[in-house]
Amino acid sequence: MTVLASSLDKNSKFLIFGGGFSGSHFAREVRKIGCRALTSYRNNKLENNSFFFDSSSKKLPPDEIFEGTTHILSCIPPSQEGGDPVLAKQKKKLQNLSLKWVGYLSTTGVYGNTLSNWV
Secondary structure (H helix, E strand, C coil): CCCHHHHCCCCCEEEEECCCHHHHHHHHHHHHCCCEEEEEECCCCCCCCEEECCCCCCCCCCHHHHCCCCEEEECCCCCCCCCCHHHHHHHHHHHCCCCCEEEECCCHHHHHHHHHHCC
């Protein structure tokens, strides 16, 4: 059996859309094994390892954020219509990357009050 984490190295770069509880925790763990991890935030209080992304904004992350990206993790909940906000804004950009892995992390805590709209 191949251990997937064994293929990660210091050249691995994660872009994590959604720097809340789950995304930030994932980023810390990835950094512990020597990978680079950038997390998105909707506010302008950016840190060294973060970038701005708000699906309701017309402002998109700068191209240099994507340079060298090998892994993408989305922790952003779906829109009320059920669409993926990351793909809605970044699909063309993501399709042009040479990615090794793409993931979506969802928890019941991520949905907040939007879950009631789906039931």
